[in-house]
Amino acid sequence: MTTDPRALPGADPHTGNREIDPVTGYETTGHDWGGIRELNTPFPRIALIALALTFAWSVLAWILLPAWPLGRDYTRGLLGLDQGEVAMDRLQAIETDRAAWLTRFDAPDFAALATDSALMAQAMPAARRLFEDNCAACHGRDGEGGPGFPRLADASWLWDGTPEEIAITIGHGINADDPDTRVAEVPAFDWMDRADRHSLAEFVASLPAGEADWNSPAAALFAENCAACHGERGEGGLGIGAPSLTDRATIYGQDAQTVYQTLTRGRRGVMPAWAVRLSEAEINLLALYVSRLSEMTGEQGQ
Amino acid sequence: MLKLHYNLEKISMGLVGAIIAVASVGGIVEIAPLFTIEQTVEIPDDLRPLTPLELAGRQIYIREGCYACHSQMIRSLADEIDRYGPYSLAAESAWDHPMLWGSKRTGPDLARLGGKYSDAWHVAHLMNPRDVVPVSIMPAYPWLTAPLDTSLLRDSLATLARLGVPYDAKMIDQAQADARAQANPDADGADGVRERYGEGVAVRAFDGDPGRLTEMDALVAYLQSLGTLTRAAYGIGTEVEE
Numbered sequence: 001m002t003t004d005p006r007a008l009p010g011a012d013p014h015t016g017n018r019e020i021d022p023v024t025g026y027e028t029t030g031h032d033w034g035g036i037r038e039l040n041t042p043f044p045r046i047a048l049i050a051l052a053l054t055f056a057w058s059v060l061a062w063i064l065l066p067a068w069p070l071g072r073d074y075t076r077g078l079l080g081l082d083q084g085e086v087a088m089d090r091l092q093a094i095e096t097d098r099a100a101w102l103t104r105f106d107a108p109d110f111a112a113l114a115t116d117s118a119l120m121a122q123a124m125p126a127a128r129r130l131f132e133d134n135c136a137a138c139h140g141r142d143g144e145g146g147p148g149f150p151r152l153a154d155a156s157w158l159w160d161g162t163p164e165e166i167a168i169t170i171g172h173g174i175n176a177d178d179p180d181t182r183v184a185e186v187p188a189f190d191w192m193d194r195a196d197r198h199s200l201a202e203f204v205a206s207l208p209a210g211e212a213d214w215n216s217p218a219a220a221l222f223a224e225n226c227a228a229c230h231g232e233r234g235e236g237g238l239g240i241g242a243p244s245l246t247d248r249a250t251i252y253g254q255d256a257q258t259v260y261q262t263l264t265r266g267r268r269g270v271m272p273a274w275a276v277r278l279s280e281a282e283i284n285l286l287a288l289y290v291s292r293l294s295e296m297t298g299e300q301g302q
Numbered sequence: 303m304l305k306l307h308y309n310l311e312k313i314s315m316g317l318v319g320a321i322i323a324v325a326s327v328g329g330i331v332e333i334a335p336l337f338t339i340e341q342t343v344e345i346p347d348d349l350r351p352l353t354p355l356e357l358a359g360r361q362i363y364i365r366e367g368c369y370a371c372h373s374q375m376i377r378s379l380a381d382e383i384d385r386y387g388p389y390s391l392a393a394e395s396a397w398d399h400p401m402l403w404g405s406k407r408t409g410p411d412l413a414r415l416g417g418k419y420s421d422a423w424h425v426a427h428l429m430n431p432r433d434v435v436p437v438s439i440m441p442a443y444p445w446l447t448a449p450l451d452t453s454l455l456r457d458s459l460a461t462l463a464r465l466g467v468p469y470d471a472k473m474i475d476q477a478q479a480d481a482r483a484q485a486n487p488d489a490d491g492a493d494g495v496r497e498r499y500g501e502g503v504a505v506r507a508f509d510g511d512p513g514r515l516t517e518m519d520a521l522v523a524y525l526q527s528l529g530t531l532t533r534a535a536y537g538i539g540t541e542v543e544e
Contacts, residue, residue, distance in 0.1 A: 048304075069335045087389060134418075137435060138419060138420070138423050141337055147426060148426065184442075268421065271420065272418060276417070277418070
């Protein structure tokens, strides 16, 4: 193998120059495939310039930015940038920006805030985003609820529909891992006779239509076992997490079969406590948003 | 410079050697820090290893390919911290073999999912995501109601222990029993799980049925543990503010 241009195929043995293509003016490589010769087209200048620029940039980046690993350390660069710090600074900037209006939710007078339309115009879209990120998975994008997850876009509430009460629920959760969590539970009535459970289930299922016979044996079972939490006539509203059984707004369903299941196994739905993830102001913002969901979607409780 | 390249191109072996030399720079920059990882990544004092049930859930997570659409790494970008919480630290996954950071997000990041939703939601969502999130494109995993195979858990723990995860002899010994006990709060072994893995460990019937130990129990237990193994990352913000 040789690198002497004079020894290469097609080269002039004295000068080492190869044949010039008459059409393009480019040198040929000297390779010949049955009369077809390959042009030795020079590399485009612009590509070379780009290559030189990127190389120059990389050297500059090595000097200015964190670049090379050095065992347990790395070259930090003259700018001293740290991605983690940059991110936290930007987060700080975002939060400062937001604080301009969000601080008004720190210890809010909800009634006063709700009438401030300039504030609401800024806060409600932010609240919606917060709702979609955190609440929508269970409660639906518009608070329409789902199987086992309460509907928020109506006027029936287990505790109360005021923003103050909703904020407590969001912050501390229901049956959650929080010392101040709200507690709500249907105990399992599995000790009750099967036939009794069936007749009680039928009875509860007939409550919303107002067709229940309050002189039946099932009514006696209801008075003994259910009335303490759900109210004498199942009207609810005691603020202890037990729903009204007369308004069709239940979490799990109120057909006889579902009620039978509820009676047999009990229910103990969980809502996580959000105080560990969201700030107090964010929780209050969400509470106000949730309390207004029924107005915003134009729906009323039955 | 160009002349050098011109001549190099004519020596095929020289060119091969030069290509290897240049390309390996990229490799060295990526690989070299791994040789000192033992010293550069500080294990937080409060980091706990996964319980056997959570580990079984992690294996199901891998089996079902969850990592293909869900990352478990919050990047150090302001928007991500705002949405998901503090950015992920290397130390948080120090005992993950293999780590499941992932690089593709068709679904959301799961690094701090633990405790965000209720067990019932996870079960409903895994059975059919459309039931709870109508626009979801995630597949349904109804077969997770199958009984959990715990026979390999002991070996899994022993293997991880050899890789440096601090499972002691008792943990390895009790792996199968602990997996059963964690999904059945009334079981005798429930206290043993808390004793070995810490009070913070959730002992619940994750799939809603304490009587059966299912793959659903394991996967939900794992999902509820994500981001809860150490509080180390929650110190980041306060340091910067000071």
